[in-house]
Amino acid sequence: MDIYKDFKFENNETPKYVQLANYIKNMIDKRKIKEGDKLPTIRDLSKRLGVNNVTIVSAYNKLKLEGYAYQKVGSGSYAKRKEVASNFRKEYSNALKKLSMEILSEVVDFTGETTAEVLFPIDDLKNIINEVLERDGANALLSDNRNGYTNLIYTINKVFWDNNLNNEDIIIVSGAQQGIDIASKGILNINDNIIVEKPTYVGALSVFKWRKVNLFEVPIEEDGINLDKFEKILQKNEIKCFYTMSYFQNPTGISYSIEKKKRILDLAEIYDFYIIEDDYLSELIYENSLEYVPFKWLDKRDRVIYIKSFSKIFLPGIRLGYLVAPEIFRETLQNSKHNTDITTSSLMQRALESYISGQKWKKNIKDLNDEYIQRYTQMKSILDNEFGDILTYIDPRGGLNFYLTLKDDYRVNTKELFMSLKKRNVYITPGVMFFTSQNDGQDSFRLSFYQTDKERIEKGMRILKEEIISIVNNQRGY
Amino acid sequence: MDIYKDFKFENNETPKYVQLANYIKNMIDKRKIKEGDKLPTIRDLSKRLGVNNVTIVSAYNKLKLEGYAYQKVGSGSYAKRKEVASNFRKEYSNALKKLSMEILSEVVDFTGETTAEVLFPIDDLKNIINEVLERDGANALLSDNRNGYTNLIYTINKVFWDNNLNNEDIIIVSGAQQGIDIASKGILNINDNIIVEKPTYVGALSVFKWRKVNLFEVPIEEDGINLDKFEKILQKNEIKCFYTMSYFQNPTGISYSIEKKKRILDLAEIYDFYIIEDDYLSELIYENSLEYVPFKWLDKRDRVIYIKSFSKIFLPGIRLGYLVAPEIFRETLQNSKHNTDITTSSLMQRALESYISGQKWKKNIKDLNDEYIQRYTQMKSILDNEFGDILTYIDPRGGLNFYLTLKDDYRVNTKELFMSLKKRNVYITPGVMFFTSQNDGQDSFRLSFYQTDKERIEKGMRILKEEIISIVNNQRGY
Numbered sequence: 017m018d019i020y021k022d023f024k025f026e027n028n029e030t031p032k033y034v035q036l037a038n039y040i041k042n043m044i045d046k047r048k049i050k051e052g053d054k055l056p057t058i059r060d061l062s063k064r065l066g067v068n069n070v071t072i073v074s075a076y077n078k079l080k081l082e083g084y085a086y087q088k089v090g091s092g093s094y095a096k097r098k099e100v101a102s103n104f105r106k107e108y109s110n111a112l113k114k115l116s117m118e119i120l121s122e123v124v125d126f127t128g129e130t131t132a133e134v135l136f137p138i139d140d141l142k143n144i145i146n147e148v149l150e151r152d153g154a155n156a157l158l159s160d161n162r163n164g165y166t167n168l169i170y171t172i173n174k175v176f177w178d179n180n181l182n183n184e185d186i187i188i189v190s191g192a193q194q195g196i197d198i199a200s201k202g203i204l205n206i207n208d209n210i211i212v213e214k215p216t217y218v219g220a221l222s223v224f225k226w227r228k229v230n231l232f233e234v235p236i237e238e239d240g241i242n243l244d245k246f247e248k249i250l251q252k253n254e255i256k257c258f259y260t261m262s263y264f265q266n267p268t269g270i271s272y273s274i275e276k277k278k279r280i281l282d283l284a285e286i287y288d289f290y291i292i293e294d295d296y297l298s299e300l301i302y303e304n305s306l307e308y309v310p311f312k313w314l315d316k317r318d319r320v321i322y323i324k325s326f327s328k329i330f331l332p333g334i335r336l337g338y339l340v341a342p343e344i345f346r347e348t349l350q351n352s353k354h355n356t357d358i359t360t361s362s363l364m365q366r367a368l369e370s371y372i373s374g375q376k377w378k379k380n381i382k383d384l385n386d387e388y389i390q391r392y393t394q395m396k397s398i399l400d401n402e403f404g405d406i407l408t409y410i411d412p413r414g415g416l417n418f419y420l421t422l423k424d425d426y427r428v429n430t431k432e433l434f435m436s437l438k439k440r441n442v443y444i445t446p447g448v449m450f451f452t453s454q455n456d457g458q459d460s461f462r463l464s465f466y467q468t469d470k471e472r473i474e475k476g477m478r479i480l481k482e483e484i485i486s487i488v489n490n491q492r493g494y
Numbered sequence: 495m496d497i498y499k500d501f502k503f504e505n506n507e508t509p510k511y512v513q514l515a516n517y518i519k520n521m522i523d524k525r526k527i528k529e530g531d532k533l534p535t536i537r538d539l540s541k542r543l544g545v546n547n548v549t550i551v552s553a554y555n556k557l558k559l560e561g562y563a564y565q566k567v568g569s570g571s572y573a574k575r576k577e578v579a580s581n582f583r584k585e586y587s588n589a590l591k592k593l594s595m596e597i598l599s600e601v602v603d604f605t606g607e608t609t610a611e612v613l614f615p616i617d618d619l620k621n622i623i624n625e626v627l628e629r630d631g632a633n634a635l636l637s638d639n640r641n642g643y644t645n646l647i648y649t650i651n652k653v654f655w656d657n658n659l660n661n662e663d664i665i666i667v668s669g670a671q672q673g674i675d676i677a678s679k680g681i682l683n684i685n686d687n688i689i690v691e692k693p694t695y696v697g698a699l700s701v702f703k704w705r706k707v708n709l710f711e712v713p714i715e716e717d718g719i720n721l722d723k724f725e726k727i728l729q730k731n732e733i734k735c736f737y738t739m740s741y742f743q744n745p746t747g748i749s750y751s752i753e754k755k756k757r758i759l760d761l762a763e764i765y766d767f768y769i770i771e772d773d774y775l776s777e778l779i780y781e782n783s784l785e786y787v788p789f790k791w792l793d794k795r796d797r798v799i800y801i802k803s804f805s806k807i808f809l810p811g812i813r814l815g816y817l818v819a820p821e822i823f824r825e826t827l828q829n830s831k832h833n834t835d836i837t838t839s840s841l842m843q844r845a846l847e848s849y850i851s852g853q854k855w856k857k858n859i860k861d862l863n864d865e866y867i868q869r870y871t872q873m874k875s876i877l878d879n880e881f882g883d884i885l886t887y888i889d890p891r892g893g894l895n896f897y898l899t900l901k902d903d904y905r906v907n908t909k910e911l912f913m914s915l916k917k918r919n920v921y922i923t924p925g926v927m928f929f930t931s932q933n934d935g936q937d938s939f940r941l942s943f944y945q946t947d948k949e950r951i952e953k954g955m956r957i958l959k960e961e962i963i964s965i966v967n968n969q970r971g972y
Contacts, residue, residue: 134633154614157809157812193835205706206560206706207559219833222832226679226833228683335837351700352704355700356672356834357835359813360813361813362812363812
């Protein structure tokens, strides 16, 4: 469809380039032009509309200025929208909404995005809160430091970093999502270029798109991103930052090799960019072959913004995490947090501090590991024994997910698979959820065992296999 | 100083307009060019630098694109920075930091920005949290609805709005600051025009400046903004929204008349803009002459984004509030909240719900009113009896602040007054903190009785008077 066919310049006071820019904006808002669509070349469009080149250039510049387009060096202009919610994304998100409202015992939730099950001992929490209120009285409600509760900052530095960080660089945040938002507001401006992994966490993609930056995607391999493609992008574009999940990358489950981490840190220095390291799950390592060495530990030149979430493995409803800022961004990120919500709930910070500085923390992590490793082992063994012909995967060796790709003979669209599994009360996350383009990830999906005990895993995997085979048979016309 | 004197074009590959834009950006970052400074006219600068007009236009366009400049219709280009932290702002903020770390009994804190004193009964909180944990078990940690705890949303609608709102339009936020941030991210883009009150709340100014919008200021009068000036701006510029505090405007303490509110709502329809209403303190009304009718109640055409904080009058360290979205922005604002931090702490939302739906809420508000009305009356009487020659003020009839303007004979720079009062352990907020330009608010200041009991008010006011007179005498050469 040629959407410029219907466009005509009005003979009024509005300059032509403004008319054209408004028309294109309108088309983008109405999704006639899609996120990432290439706009016509200047030459082509000026010819078709019978106007001067300058009119088109000015219109495109106006679009860029207002965040409706971006330029790729040597490749032209592309459309950009703030929000990208395809119909399927809405479908998926509505399904989850329902799922979290009415948790039925028959449901098998492999999405890992709801939180019906909490492995945290609720009595511990009650006791900690009461202790804090007893000990601190009304002070428990007060913030003593705009970066976060001072003792919590000290405890984090001591327990997790052997006091190797500057306390001033630590900012308490309301979960990793807020950490990403704060980092984004603090260091990114409209039209900045950033690199993300392909596929990647959709919550981070949203934040970056809202910030109207230009996204470059680099494919994930077994030990991290593809470095050749990474460096090619760095050579051609001024990149401001690289967003990465160094352990159990979401969704692929891969972890970076130490060599790749070192090389990326070197590149950060050479090409002058920063690394946003989202460490959301590294406590759950099930194999000794996997060592815990985040980018931040290897970071000698202060190139890493480190973001740690406590939500997944600690207290899901509490929304706590922290961010470690490079010195150069310390003040900016502190201000960014302050502008976002002044400070995170003081009482919950005090409870977390008391929990970490006591010994219960370690026991709880061990208990979680014991439980999840069983689920991991079980799911892995079913995949190996029952799905060998059907799909492939990379062994995550930790975390809460498997990322699976269907083999050629069993290639079905995983959006379709989602829909038919949903009818049988089994929920998966289709690959398309983790890509910026709707054309990617069609034959892959993620299975999480975060919300499924062993019994549910067994049942869910059985239904999964049945549905894949049933769809394939249908396609083959059986 | 002519900062363009030292600028020379290099004979290299970088286009001239990029060189010039980079130079100006650098000057803005280094504060050689200040926020709001007018840039030279195109004609003037092209002459001085000996280049074509087009070079200057392109450079200015690049600056605008990157958020370093903005245009006023018919008036030229102006410099813009993301962060505006003058030396004095830093001085003030450091003083507050110290103040909140070591609250000495001798200190009189008239800033109202620390929270040493909590009038909330801590045992109530302990009991509520235990009740919630007892009742909901692990569910207390879980979010049942991405807009906020469902029962809290219902309770807010019932208790405060007589069920006149759509539950779907209510979003629970982590305090009013987050509400402003979410609204800003949701509906504002770079270079959008917005109107704010002059003077206004500095935390809102920061959010808007981070968003790189263009700010238009309209002076505050006794019953709201000056409508003539307001409408003139609306006629000449496409305005996206107006940010207002309808009751006890911070810092001036004024409340809008119902007539002005109605007129502004009409204008919103005529000129197609939205109103962000920040209702942070309306529970504290001390005089019957003042009726509680927020913009949102009068809003028949869904033009108001209403933001309510519970922090100041309820639980300061808990960070809870809510936002009511117009239907047109409902989804955008829900997504904006979700991108910001997924959701607000579930346990605290449940505690708040239980507190509001019980009867203790009303008693607590009454107790707060009883205490603050005494402080208000006392401060007012000291102002009337002791400061009649020295300063003027508008009676706020509620809230927690007085905003004072020194009379001609006692005009001293209130930044200076702040510094000398600080030496005597009395803290005020100089007027300059509430303006975008450092030249405004020099002879005014805010006194808050939020953190000062009657004894401290008496002592602080005595020292205040002594210091004003001492500085004035010094100026006169006595």
